[in-house]
Amino acid sequence: xxxxxxxxxxxxxxxxxxxxxxxxxxxxxxxxxxxxxxxxxxxxxxxxxxxxxxxxxxxxxxxxxxxxxxxxxxxxxxxxxxxxxxxxxxxxxxxxxxxxxxxxxxxxxxxxxxxxxxxxxxx
Numbered sequence: 001x002x003x004x005x006x007x008x009x010x011x012x013x014x015x016x017x018x019x020x021x022x023x024x025x026x027x028x029x030x031x032x033x034x035x036x037x038x039x040x041x042x043x044x045x046x047x048x049x050x051x052x053x054x055x056x057x058x059x060x061x062x063x064x065x066x067x068x069x070x071x072x073x074x075x076x077x078x079x080x081x082x083x084x085x086x087x088x089x090x091x092x093x094x095x096x097x098x099x100x101x102x103x104x105x106x107x108x109x110x111x112x113x114x115x116x117x118x119x120x121x122x123x
Contacts, residue, residue, distance in 0.1 A: 012122070014086060014121055019080055030054075033052050033105055036070060050106070098111065
């Protein structure tokens with residue numbers, strides 16, 4: 001089983017930036033696609049961005065294209081989400097997730113989740 005721990009959330013003004021990190025342990029990180037989800041109060045969890053096991057392919061939700069960048073450093077077992085030009089509607093708990101199946105892209109099914117980190121964007 002993989003363990004995922006997010007960090008980097010916080011309170012920021014609109015237009016500001018944050019970088020989230022997701023540290024993984026427990027299995028071979030570089031074999032699995034990863035993703036970032038978010039869930040705002042009263043809303044369903046949504047996929048924000050995903051990245052293939054090698055980092056060579058990415059996916060972004062339309063709402064964050066051009067503002068967010070997903071990346072990973074396999075040697076550090078860590079994935080990142082750089083968030084720029086943040087908007088109040090980006091306020092949510094952000095979760096990292098790992099694919100259940102190794103060495104495939106697009107993602108099969110996300111099977112492991114972190115505990116989440118709160119991002120709050122003030123207007």
